[in-house]
Amino acid sequence: MRSNRMAASALMAGGILVLTTACAVGTGGADDSGAEYDAEAELTGELSVMGFGGVDEVATTRMDLAKEALGEVEVSVAEGELDLQQFLSAAATGDPPDLIYANRDQIGSLAARGAIVPLERCIEGEGIDTGMFVESAIEQVTLDGQVYGIPEFNVVQVTMANADLLEQAGLELSDVDGSDWEAVTAANEALTKSDGGKLSVIGYDSKLPEFFPLWAKANGVDLISEDGREAKLDDPGAVEALEWAVGIYDAQGGFGDVKAYRDSADFFGEGNQFATDVLGAMPMEQWYINVLGDVSPDAPMAFTTVKDRQGEPIAFSSGSAWAIPAGAANPEAACRWARVMTAVDSWEAAAQARVDLREEEGKPFTGLLTGNAEADELIRGMVTSGGEPWDTAVASTYEANEHTFALPASPADAEFESAMQDAVNSVLSGEAEPADALAEAQQTAQKALDDAWAEMEQSQEEG
């Protein structure tokens, strides 16, 4: 009897072991060697796209062209931002979508884990000219020398300032464009106002923690090496940049007060900080120009590029990219879709659709930053004047677009970013000094990078 029970227990334990080890299917390591990419080929089957959100006229115009190029292929688009959980669940069950639309800073991690395939064959077969993409954008989707994503859109920063507040304080736009940090600090002090002990005007918002890489680069520091292997968070230049950017908040009573005041503003409405004269200046992404132009066209705005300490324009770029998951059922259609969506002709048609819509609304067309340098140049010629200061804003945007940098792809994108932001946050909240916080972040980030690269190289060796 006892031996029967033991046998049953052993059988059950064995069964559980077999089931657990067999449960995870995964698509990691699957490649697209069976795919035949050919720009002239007639394609069939289905194409499932995940993560393509914000569908407007710029998207639908290009989607129509992509569908036309796909012929018989039945396209289904799951709208909304890429839900990593949803994508991973699908990949874990061996049934990933054919194409994903991800943030470019997610590409490295996904590529390192074998969740997406390198696109060399796709690029060659469909004849995609990667040379036409903005350099920083293509670098952000390149890991270990291989391209894993087709870039789309580019987000850059420009300096936005309240001209009235600057004038009242006897300041020039050049005092807040970042070219002279001492000048920015002085301008911040001149612009900041308090009322009854509470902040009433934010002098300058250095936009931490998100723009820390911008200030580090403006000080000549790359926070991660070009090959994505070495963290440089504890570089003295990075420490200096963080000290300066945090000092901007300290001079206004601390980050807590500035953030609380910033959070209480009607950021997207006509009561925004610039229109209500409660913000002197800040670097901000270019899309906010459209928001300001639409909701507060009479706001006393002044625009220029963000400058590094040598006075050269600089912008920390980000954006999206198309990537083909490992195990995709129809990689050929996915590649064709990515090619057409990012082609110069498609962008031109999309820009025209936007021009038409803006004309209908009686508003100017402020351009598009597509991630495709050729398309950007073409579309810049389609921009319609909105008068000053909006025309200067658009010119600054395009100038910034020509001076971008990005954090290179690495297999530990998320861990690196998390370590960096944790360090900045701990300084902002007064829990650590910049040098200590960045030294700790350096260790965390470097360990994550070392582990991820080792794991990636091991899995490449194995298979």
Next chain:
Amino acid sequence: MTRRENRAALLFLSPWLIGFAVFTAWPLIYSAYLSLTDYDVINDPTFVGFDNYAELFSDPKVALALSNTLFFTVVQVPLYVIVSLALALLLARAGRASGFFRTVFFLPKMTPPVAVGILFLLLFNGQNGLFNTALGTVGIDGPSWTTDPAWVKPGLVIMSLWTVGASVLILLAALRGVPDELYESARIDGAGWWRQFLSVTLPMISPAVFFIVVVNTIAGLQTFDEAYTAFFGAGNTTYGNDAALFYVIYLFQQAFQFLNMGYAAAMAWLLFLVIMVVTAIQAVVSRRLVHYEGGTAR
């Protein structure tokens, strides 16, 4: 019981048994297995023994998240019970208006936690939030609840009182179950309101209080939604405050941000262990403090 009866019983039990096996037992077993592996969802799990558990003890963020969570729970649970009980005592005396107030107190419970997280940021804004404005009317200069690390957790504790409605109803039902004769006897013996409350009300409703303490302790240790929305969710991804890094938030980050599913599974088992230990301690302590009519609970 005959064999036929046995079969019928099993047949009727089978929907629950299957549901338990598929949705509870199996995930439990599988997560225990995953906790012994290096697994990123995309590639097959690699067996690493107890490495993940060993790493838990050297990861400073685990310690930080645990201490944040324990602080939150230790402060929140007693406050939650006190406020629930105070409101239930008021409701018990509300007479005809009781029904209206029951509904009013319960309504916030229907608010999605994500909305509560966003509400937190608005109500507790250090500059223009309603809470500090109210404090200002009585001459108190409120702190920066959403940005000062020292005040983030107290703010979240106060915000959690938003949802006391369900506990109020449970305690109200328990209060209504206390026999009037006990109060009459106490009054005859000269007991005032406070003595009656301590010697009659509290012992008689102690099983309900114990239930609320246990349930809220577990919920406190698993707290996620509100803090995640306020400090780590979309729109706030650029300012994750370490003071609000609760254990399940860090677990979620490990699983779905860094794709360390094996490590996240080990974290889940550590939390399970903590909850088991805390609940066991509560059960032991309850033997002295909880009064069950008709004897001890089994």
